[in-house]
Amino acid sequence: MQRYFLTNEQDEQNIIFSKEDIHHIRRVMRMKEGDHVYAVFPDGRAAVVVLSSVTDTSVSAKVEEWLAQSSELPVEVVLACGLVKGDKFDYIIQKGTELGAAGFVPFEAERSIVKWDLKKGAKKIERWQKIAKEAAEQSHRNRIPAVAEPMSVTQIIEHGNMFDVKLFAYEETAKSGEMPAFYEAVSGLASGGRMLAVTGPEGGFSEKEAAQLRGAGFIPCALGPRILRAETAPLYVLSAVSFYLELKR
Ligand code: SAM
Numbered sequence: 001m002q003r004y005f006l007t008n009e010q011d012e013q014n015i016i017f018s019k020e021d022i023h024h025i026r027r028v029m030r031m032k033e034g035d036h037v038y039a040v041f042p043d044g045r046a047a048v049v050v051l052s053s054v055t056d057t058s059v060s061a062k063v064e065e066w067l068a069q070s071s072e073l074p075v076e077v078v079l080a081c082g083l084v085k086g087d088k089f090d091y092i093i094q095k096g097t098e099l100g101a102a103g104f105v106p107f108e109a110e111r112s113i114v115k116w117d118l119k120k121g122a123k124k125i126e127r128w129q130k131i132a133k134e135a136a137e138q139s140h141r142n143r144i145p146a147v148a149e150p151m152s153v154t155q156i157i158e159h160g161n162m163f164d165v166k167l168f169a170y171e172e173t174a175k176s177g178e179m180p181a182f183y184e185a186v187s188g189l190a191s192g193g194r195m196l197a198v199t200g201p202e203g204g205f206s207e208k209e210a211a212q213l214r215g216a217g218f219i220p221c222a223l224g225p226r227i228l229r230a231e232t233a234p235l236y237v238l239s240a241v242s243f244y245l246e247l248k249r
Contacts, residue, residue, distance in 0.1 A: 001049075002029060003038040003137045005144055012063040012076075015039055015049055024052070036064065041084045044142040056126050063132065070142045074245050076194040078101040078163070079234045080156050082109035082201030083116060087211040088231040093128050097135035097145050099238035104128070104137070111203030119128075121220070125149065142249035153209050154248045157216040160196050167219040168198040169233050174222035178244060186244050199233040 003019045016026065026030045033053055039061065049061040060116045071208075079101050081092055093104055106115055128147040136144040143149050151159060162167040173181065189195055198218065204211075214220055223236045 001036060001038055002031075003040065003046075003101060003140060005133065006042060008042065012041075012043060012047070014052075014062070015061040016046075017059045017061070022057075022148060025218070026054060026056075031059075035055070037061070038067075038140070039063075040142055044054075044072070045145070046070075046142055047215060056086050069146075070077055071140050072142050072244060073100040073102070073238075074191045075189050075241065077238060078103040078150065078194070078196050078235065080105040080107045080159075080196060081200040081234050082107045082199060082230060083112040083114045083150070084201050084230045085114055089128065090131055092231050092234050093131045093145075093147065094135045095235050095236060097132050097141065099141040099146045099235060100141075100242055101234075101238055103146045103148060105148045105194075105196060107157065107201075109150050109152050109201045110153075110206040110209055112201040113203070114201075121150070126152070135156045153212055156196075156198060157212065159220070160218060162194065163196040164193040165219075166193040166198075166217060167221045168205065168210070168213045169200070169223050169237065170220035171200070171204050171227055172210065173220045174190065174225060174227065177225070179222050179224070181219050182223060182240065184218055184242075185221060186241055189241075189245070191245075197234070197237045200230065203232050 003015060007018050031051060033051050035051045036048055038046055039044045046067040047063045048065045050064045051059060051061045053060045079096055083106055125147055131148055132145045167185050223233055228236060
């Protein structure tokens with residue numbers, strides 16, 4: 001069953017869909033009155049709704065059954081990932097959304113080969129946000145992760161003040177064999193807590209960035225003994241959080 005994220009406050013007996021979703025419902029899915037879809041409200045509640053009217057210009061629906069289950073992680077994990085080459089950031093956003101990320105922050109790392117192009121930036125963020133929306137629909141999420149404007153390491157440190165746990169996946173920690181920090185960080189997260197996890201670009205963190213993050217209270221963490229690609233590391237973080245907090249009872 002198709003899933004649509006409603007964009008503003010709604011009367012649950014007269015739900016109005018966005019223009020884009022009206023097009024999808026009418027033209028792509030060719031749905032009719034009486035058909036059912038999932039609708040996710042801005043506050044994250046999801047329901048099975050029945051289409052009460054489908055006209056050339058509008059589609060309305062009403063709630064038939066509220067869904068008690070939420071597919072969200074019990075904690076909020078925001079990923080700040082070093083800008084990477086090609087379309088690897090698209091991949092991080094799509095897979096990270098499936099794995100439950102609450103948000104993404106493109107990180108302008110010193111060793112990022114890709115430099116942020118202000119002229120093309122807005123379009124890029126728009127495209128990434130669309131990827132997040134589509135992945136949230138496909139993976140039956142209760143929210144669409146937000147893609148933020150790019151941040152420098154200084155801005156990330158500032159941003160970290162809004163989180164209960166802040167860490168950076170540091171390859172040098174892995175190489176030194178110090179393994180427990182990430183497990184301790186995840187196991188220390190209470191339900192409803194917020195984690196900011198920073199990962200580096202292909203070239204890794206510069207010594208200066210690592211010192212700045214550590215000095216600001218970001219925990220350097222190993223993600224196991226193998227050196228993961230820049231687009232793999234953020235997904236490891238989410239998978240481990242899900243494993244520990246959703247599968248371990
Ligand atoms: N150029 C670095 C090197 O050769 O050591 C590798 C950087 S790695 C491709 C990109 C990012 O993934 C790193 O900056 C780090 O954030 C993360 N990463 C990869 N493997 C990791 C590991 N085993 N432990 C912690 N972080 C890791």
